[in-house]
Amino acid sequence: MSRRAACLLILALLASACGGGGGDDAGGSGAGELRGAFAVVAGACAPDGTRSGSFFRMVQPGGTLEEGPFVANADSPCDDKTWTPLRPGTDGGLVTGDYQPHPEPPFAANDGAAAAIVEPTSFFAVRFAAATNPTDPQTGQAVPAPSVSVDEQGALHGDLSAFGVAWNQQHFNQGAPKPGGARPGLTAGPSGTYDEDTGAYALEWSSQIEGGPFNNFTGVWHLEGTFAPAAE
Amino acid sequence: MRSRGPLLVILAVGVGLAAAPMVFQMFTRAPLGGQMIEEFRPFMSPARLDAFEGHLTRIGAAVESLHRRGAGLEHPLVEPLATQWPEIDADMTGMLDDIRDNLDNFAAVAALPPFPLFPWFFLAPGLLLAWGAGAGLRRADHDGLPASTRAVLVALGLGLVAAPAVFQMFERAPLGGDMIADFRSLMTEERIQSVQGYFLVIGAAEGALRTEVLEELEADGMRAVDVRNLVDAWPAMAADMAPMIGAMSDNLDNYRAVAALPPFGLFPWFFVIPGLLVAGLALLPPGTATAQKETTP
Numbered sequence: 001m002s003r004r005a006a007c008l009l010i011l012a013l014l015a016s017a018c019g020g021g022g023g024d025d026a027g028g029s030g031a032g033e034l035r036g037a038f039a040v041v042a043g044a045c046a047p048d049g050t051r052s053g054s055f056f057r058m059v060q061p062g063g064t065l066e067e068g069p070f071v072a073n074a075d076s077p078c079d080d081k082t083w084t085p086l087r088p089g090t091d092g093g094l095v096t097g098d099y100q101p102h103p104e105p106p107f108a109a110n111d112g113a114a115a116a117i118v119e120p121t122s123f124f125a126v127r128f129a130a131a132t133n134p135t136d137p138q139t140g141q142a143v144p145a146p147s148v149s150v151d152e153q154g155a156l157h158g159d160l161s162a163f164g165v166a167w168n169q170q171h172f173n174q175g176a177p178k179p180g181g182a183r184p185g186l187t188a189g190p191s192g193t194y195d196e197d198t199g200a201y202a203l204e205w206s207s208q209i210e211g212g213p214f215n216n217f218t219g220v221w222h223l224e225g226t227f228a229p230a231a232e
Numbered sequence: 233m234r235s236r237g238p239l240l241v242i243l244a245v246g247v248g249l250a251a252a253p254m255v256f257q258m259f260t261r262a263p264l265g266g267q268m269i270e271e272f273r274p275f276m277s278p279a280r281l282d283a284f285e286g287h288l289t290r291i292g293a294a295v296e297s298l299h300r301r302g303a304g305l306e307h308p309l310v311e312p313l314a315t316q317w318p319e320i321d322a323d324m325t326g327m328l329d330d331i332r333d334n335l336d337n338f339a340a341v342a343a344l345p346p347f348p349l350f351p352w353f354f355l356a357p358g359l360l361l362a363w364g365a366g367a368g369l370r371r372a373d374h375d376g377l378p379a380s381t382r383a384v385l386v387a388l389g390l391g392l393v394a395a396p397a398v399f400q401m402f403e404r405a406p407l408g409g410d411m412i413a414d415f416r417s418l419m420t421e422e423r424i425q426s427v428q429g430y431f432l433v434i435g436a437a438e439g440a441l442r443t444e445v446l447e448e449l450e451a452d453g454m455r456a457v458d459v460r461n462l463v464d465a466w467p468a469m470a471a472d473m474a475p476m477i478g479a480m481s482d483n484l485d486n487y488r489a490v491a492a493l494p495p496f497g498l499f500p501w502f503f504v505i506p507g508l509l510v511a512g513l514a515l516l517p518p519g520t521a522t523a524q525k526e527t528t529p
Contacts, residue, residue, distance in 0.1 A: 060432075061425060071432055074309050074439020081309065081436070110471050124435040125442065125466050168474045213428065213477035 030196035033096075033149045034156075034227055038201060040093035040118060041225040043085025045078035054086040054223045056121070061216040065186055065206055071217065075122035084121060086223070091116040093225060094132075094203075096146045096158070102131040102166055112166035128167035130174070136164055137171035138211065141179035148190060148203065156192040156203055163207070165219070170212050174219045176205035184208045186218040199226040238513035239368045242385060245506045246361030252502070253351030261489040266347030268486035269338075271479045276331070276338045284328055284476070287469045291434060292321055294441070294462035301454060304445035313437035320430045327427070330414055337411035340404040341496075353395070354502070360388055361510060385514035392507025396500035409496035412487075419487040424480050431473055438466045 043053035058071040070082035077085065091100060100116040107113055112120050112129025120127035136143050148158035161175035173179060176189045189205030202224040209217050253259055274280065295317045298304045305314045313320075345353070364385045371378060396402055417423065442463045449456040494502075 061428070072309055072436045074436050074443055081439075110467060124470060125439060126470055168471055170474060170478060211478070211482045213431065213474040213481065215424075215428075215478075215481040217428075 030154075030194075031150055031152045033147060034194065034229070035097035035147075036095070036227060036229040037092055038094040038096065038148070038203060038223060038227050039225040040086060040088040040223050042087040043083070045076075045080070045083065045085065047079075049079065051078070051083060051085075054118070054225070056084045056086055056222075057082055057220040058214070059186060059206070059218040059220060063186075063218070065188070065218070065220060073123050075125065084123065086121060087119040088225075089114075089116045089118045089130075093117060094146060094163075094223060096148050097230060099132045099134055099145050099162060101133045102129070102137065102164075106131075106137070106166045106171075107169055110168045114166060123167060126168045128165045130163065130165050132160075132162040133164060134162070136162065136173050136175070136179045137166070138164060138173045139179045143175065143179045150194045150196070154194050154196070156190060156194050156201065158190050160190050160205055163205075163221075172209050172212060172214065172219070174207040174209075174221065176207050178207065178210065184210060185216065194227065199228065201225065201227045236369055238516055239365045242510050242513055243362055243365035243369065245510055246358045246363075246365055249354045249358030249502075249506055250362060252354040252358070256493060257489075258351035258354070258493070261493055262350040263348040264486040265490035265493070268483045268490060269342050269347065271483055271486075272338065273342065275476050275479060276335055276342075278332070278335065280472075281328055281332050281335075283472060285325070287465070287472065288321055288324055288328075290458075290462050290465055290469070292317065293458040297456060297458035298445075301449070301456070303449055303452075303454065303456075304441065304459075307440050307445055309436040309440035310445060312433045316433055320433065323426065324430065327418055327423075330418060334411045334414050337407040337414070341408035341411060344401070344404055344408070345399055357388055357392055361385065361506075364388065382514050386511050389507045389509070389511025389514060392503045393511065395503045395507075401500040401503075405499045406497040412491050412496065415487065416491070419480065419484055421484065424477070424484065427477055427480065431477060434473075435466075435470065438462060442466070 041053040043051065043055045045051050058073075059065060060069045060071060063069050068082065072081040073084045074081055076083060094100070094117050100114070102112075102114045105113070106129070111127035114120070114129035114131035117130045117132070120129045132146050134142060134145075143162040144159055146158070146160050146162055148156055148160075150156055159175075159177065161173075161177050161179050161181070163173075163175040165172045165174050176187050177183050178187060185208035186206050187208045190203055191205070192201060192203040194201045202222070204220070204222045206218050206220045209215055209219065291313075295314055298310065298314060304310050364381050368378070368381050368385070371381075396405075441459055446456060446459055446463060449459065
């Protein structure tokens with residue numbers, strides 16, 4: 001056995017012995033794919049302006065993720081109406097490795113009906129509903145089930161191209177990357193952090209809307225809570 | 233030797249017609265035009281435009297009511313609507329007027345044969361003409377143009393002449409050109425972004441009126457009927473406005489593709505002129521050109 005091969009073998013044995021967390025391919029630091037449920041902690045705005053939990057924002061065309069300008073949603077309970085809190089849906093949050101599709105029909109009146117990931121949330125008096133579908137309803141493209149992985153430093157990345165929103169009888173892909181892998185405009189992520197000891201995570205991504213009444217606006221998603229690995 | 237001139241001209245006309253769809257990129261542009269027609273269709277009716285104008289009237293009444301009462305105007309989400317409403321109203325009304333002025337034009341264009349077929353109206357007769365002329369050229373040195381080939385060429389020529397009349401292109405195509413010209417100012421990124429912005433201003437104000445201002449007004453004993461009407465009607469208004477903005481935004485490229493086609497008013501002549509030329513040349517008596525040539529000193 002060569003010296004290089006021996007070193008690799010020792011490293012692999014060490015990684016195997018130290019495995020943990022939810023990573024399927026868990027290495028010494030839990031690196032690998034996180035298959036399971038990213039439970040969503042509800043967003044909340046304190047009177048002093050601090051925020052916690054999960055939120056949605058929308059950047060206006062020509063804006064930036066940091067500075068906006070952001071769309072003000074008068075239905076937000078926050079003082080700063082550009083932050084719209086999200087509340088966990090019937091599944092508790094976002095599932096990776098599987099889809100949480102829109103129901104049929106996807107709308108109840110003009111409100112989006114999907115309630116698995118987050119509760120349908122009022123936006124300009126009409127509720128938007130988030131879902132992940134094998135075929136993206138806006139583009140008609142086949143998309144993989146959501147996947148999120150963690151690296152050795154606890155940083156998250158993945159593919160949320162299946163993530164979409166139904167609002168006002170319209171579908172908006174809100175994935176990152178977009179179906180097909182592109183990242184137009186301010187589309188970025190998903191990124192975030194994961195603590196394998198506690199399961200605490202924060203997952204963020206932004207997705208520029210392509211087409212429809214909010215063409216070139218960008219949805220910014222911030223989910224946080226606890227990750228629960230899928231049962232083996 | 234008989235003259236090949238007429239047949240060569242017919243061959244050139246056929247090749248030209250067959251090449252036109254490629255030259256003008258009709259195979260890509262025409263279907264996009266068809267898609268635009270289909271996506272605009274739901275909004276191109278007097279009833280739909282009446283509904284939009286009703287929405288504007290309702291918003292205007294609510295804004296006027298707020299001004300009259302001097303209430304709610306300082307709310308950060310209401311103030312933009314209160315100050316920008318005259319500009320928004322003027323722009324949106326102008327847009328609806330432009331659309332209403334083009335209802336007949338749209339109907340005329342929508343009554344044309346399906347847009348995706350347009351390139352085939354050039355390609356198919358062009359290839360047939362080229363084939364007929366080619367067949368004639370192969371035999372012209374020996375027996376003259378066969379009667380059957382001559383008949384086919386004459387029929388194709390007359391068919392080309394008749395097609396614009398059959399499809400009423402002389403009336404409809406210029407109307408389509410008028411619509412494309414009138415929509416030029418509507419179908420720009422800047423204009424669509426403006427309309428998107430109006431939606432945000434109106435929607436944000438409605439939300440503030442619904443969740444905060446209206447309650448305060450009514451608590452003060454004011455019967456803010458116009459504001460209440462706006463709030464009650466907003467879901468229907470949003471359901472009307474959002475798809476219209478979406479249709480405009482989604483069809484920007486389609487509009488550009490149609491606008492890049494040759495002027496609609498010329499389309500009938502793209503058939504009539506080649507048709508007359510082909511039929512006339514095919515009807516020339518055999519040897520006419522030769523006889524003329526022989527008498528020339």
